[in-house]
Amino acid sequence: MGEIILSIFIGLCLVTMGYILIVNLNVEQKKINLDTEKN
Amino acid sequence: MFNDIDIYIVGVFVSIIVYMLVGTFAGRKVKNIEDYYVSGRNATTLFVTGTMFASMLSTNGFMGDTAYAYCGNISTLIIINALCACGYILGPLFFGRYIRRSKVNTMPSYFGMRFNSQRIRRFAGIITVISLSAYFLSVIQGTGILMVTLTGLDRGTCLFIGWACIMSFTFFSGSKGVVLTDTIMFLLFISGTLIAGPYIFGAAGGLENLVVNLANNPNTPEGLLSYHGNIGEGTILNMVIYGVTIGIVWMITVSVSPWQAGRNLMAKNEHVIFRSGAISAFLTVSFLFYLYLMAISVISLNPNMAQPERVIIWAAYEVMPQFIGMLLLTGIMAAGLSSASTFLSVVGFSLSSDIFGINFKSEQSQLRFTQVIILFFGTIGLIFAYMNLSSIRVIAWFASTIIAASWGYVAFASVWSKKLTERGAYYAMVGGFFGYLISKCLQEFAEIPFNNFCDPFYIGFLISILGAYLGSKGEVRTKEEITFYERLHIIPESEKLAKDYRRDKLYGWFLIIAGISISVFMLKYWALPYNEVMGNNILSIFR
Numbered sequence: 051m052g053e054i055i056l057s058i059f060i061g062l063c064l065v066t067m068g069y070i071l072i073v074n075l076n077v078e079q080k081k082i083n084l085d086t087e088k089n
Numbered sequence: 090m091f092n093d094i095d096i097y098i099v100g101v102f103v104s105i106i107v108y109m110l111v112g113t114f115a116g117r118k119v120k121n122i123e124d125y126y127v128s129g130r131n132a133t134t135l136f137v138t139g140t141m142f143a144s145m146l147s148t149n150g151f152m153g154d155t156a157y158a159y160c161g162n163i164s165t166l167i168i169i170n171a172l173c174a175c176g177y178i179l180g181p182l183f184f185g186r187y188i189r190r191s192k193v194n195t196m197p198s199y200f201g202m203r204f205n206s207q208r209i210r211r212f213a214g215i216i217t218v219i220s221l222s223a224y225f226l227s228v229i230q231g232t233g234i235l236m237v238t239l240t241g242l243d244r245g246t247c248l249f250i251g252w253a254c255i256m257s258f259t260f261f262s263g264s265k266g267v268v269l270t271d272t273i274m275f276l277l278f279i280s281g282t283l284i285a286g287p288y289i290f291g292a293a294g295g296l297e298n299l300v301v302n303l304a305n306n307p308n309t310p311e312g313l314l315s316y317h318g319n320i321g322e323g324t325i326l327n328m329v330i331y332g333v334t335i336g337i338v339w340m341i342t343v344s345v346s347p348w349q350a351g352r353n354l355m356a357k358n359e360h361v362i363f364r365s366g367a368i369s370a371f372l373t374v375s376f377l378f379y380l381y382l383m384a385i386s387v388i389s390l391n392p393n394m395a396q397p398e399r400v401i402i403w404a405a406y407e408v409m410p411q412f413i414g415m416l417l418l419t420g421i422m423a424a425g426l427s428s429a430s431t432f433l434s435v436v437g438f439s440l441s442s443d444i445f446g447i448n449f450k451s452e453q454s455q456l457r458f459t460q461v462i463i464l465f466f467g468t469i470g471l472i473f474a475y476m477n478l479s480s481i482r483v484i485a486w487f488a489s490t491i492i493a494a495s496w497g498y499v500a501f502a503s504v505w506s507k508k509l510t511e512r513g514a515y516y517a518m519v520g521g522f523f524g525y526l527i528s529k530c531l532q533e534f535a536e537i538p539f540n541n542f543c544d545p546f547y548i549g550f551l552i553s554i555l556g557a558y559l560g561s562k563g564e565v566r567t568k569e570e571i572t573f574y575e576r577l578h579i580i581p582e583s584e585k586l587a588k589d590y591r592r593d594k595l596y597g598w599f600l601i602i603a604g605i606s607i608s609v610f611m612l613k614y615w616a617l618p619y620n621e622v623m624g625n626n627i628l629s630i631f632r
Contacts, residue, residue, distance in 0.1 A: 051625075052316030053616035056164060060374065061608025063171040067178035067370055068600030071363065071593070074182055079590045082580065 112258020139272030148231030161310030161319025172336025180344030214443030281420030494549030513561030520556030525549025
């Protein structure tokens with residue numbers, strides 16, 4: 051069972067990092083758009 | 090026609106001549122101190138990835154880690170690498186992009202400017218020199234040993250050739266040469282390994298049969314295929330916690346260390362930092378996994394090697410055509426040379442720019458002084474490597490862990506904390522440094538059992554956080570600190586293009602797809618067949 055958990059964990063690390071990257075960039079882009087609209 | 094030895098000698102010398110020529114060519118483009126220290130801040134995604142990954146992977150990775158995998162600990166290594174890969178995303182997002190924005194030339198100078206403090210800059214410089222000197226020595230020795238194997242020349246001559254090679258381009262062209270040669274070396278060892286792999290897998294009965302073959306092989310080390318690996322005299326819990334601890338150390342190291350995060354100072358823009366981080370994260374998990382699979386495949390061909398650190402070297406000589414073997418071995422040597430040149434340049438820059446604190450009359454005089462320091466430090470390194478003092482191994486304890494323990498917290502807090510003051514940052518660095526150093530010495534010399542979650546790294550890291558809290562208590566940040574902090578959070582206009590964000594997000598999606606693919610591959614070719622061989626019908630629980 052440990053081998054299955056480890057297999058999922060390894061992939062999950064990359065999936066989570068990809069997700070964190072996308073979410074952060076989306077938030078930042080929204081902020082930039084809001085600032086542009088304000089100006 | 091070349092005989093067995095000649096082709097390897099030709100490979101070594103041709104590659105060294107190419108690196109020296111490329112380095113000299115790059116040296117002609119060095120016009121000012123920014124070119125020399127941070128390659129003119131115009132490196133593209135390929136070059137930042139190349140230098141970052143080539144600096145991370147050295148002869149230690151190709152020889153030490155493959156030996157560890159061969160002896161039964163591949164699962165521990167993949168835990169370490171998966172956590173390390175996270176640092177390539179978290180680092181750029183929450184630290185790397187900000188140091189680039191501050192337009193500094195070295196990491197210690199970032200800390201110095203952020204906290205408006207010469208003592209912090211100097212102490213960070215000392216940590217950099219101690220940490221990277223350890224790596225430099227270890228890598229130059231490893232490269233020398235490999236070159237002896239490849240050429241048959243004596244150890245002293247090989248050390249000198251390796252030293253002359255890295256010195257030539259680091260001395261003349263600084264980071265411009267290092268980035269260019271690192272990238273060439275990166276492409277060489279990646280392609281050499283990828284091409285060589287199928288020959289080893291084929292000879293061992295095919296990658297698809299690897300798990301079943303190893304499970305049925307009496308020579309397979311104990312625990313090799315299980316999730317915890319070969320536990321030796323210890324326990325399963327100890328082994329898993331060891332993997333997680335070293336993984337966290339490396340995650341912080343690649344996020345904030347001068348030879349990894351410091352590469353971000355050379356990036357053309359912040360988007361390059363995200364993209365090269367994503368590629369490095371992918372390579373850390375997938376490429377290294379591929380390399381370890383090569384190492385464990387050798388168990389079927391040559392079990393119980395007396396010197397397991399030679400597992401890939403043995404395969405290069407015995408399992409594949411000579412030309413492919415030569416490509417693989419020159420690639421491993423390139424991995425060593427690239428790391429050594431990065432460590433040499435970073436130490437040289439820190440010594441001349443951060444520790445001595447000299448006010449130079451002009452950029453030219455600073456550049457010449459830095460070159461003298463690089464030559465001096467490199468020569469001392471060569472002498473120590475030649476003397477091969479066993480006591481030198483002690484400094485290898487300080488390599489990556491001391492950076493993670495002493496400035497891991499300060500680095501992230503310097504960008505995100507509104508409470509951390511100069512005194513707090515200084516106490517945190519000093520506390521982390523000595524907290525780790527003293528507890529490590531107690532563990533090694535007094536045999537105090539600092540194990541699992543009491544590992545010296547955790548002790549140093551916690552003391553660092555405590556130092557930051559106590560040092561900042563009752564203080565407020567100075568006007569200079571607040572101004573610098575606020576400037577860090579202003580996104581430059583040139584970074585706001587929507588098309589750049591769209592491209593960055595594709596790299597995020599690439600990581601998601603890669604992660605799912607790797608899990609499916611591991612489940613299909615390792616976890617399920619292994620459990621089946623062991624008589625655990627895992628699939629039955631889903632029925």
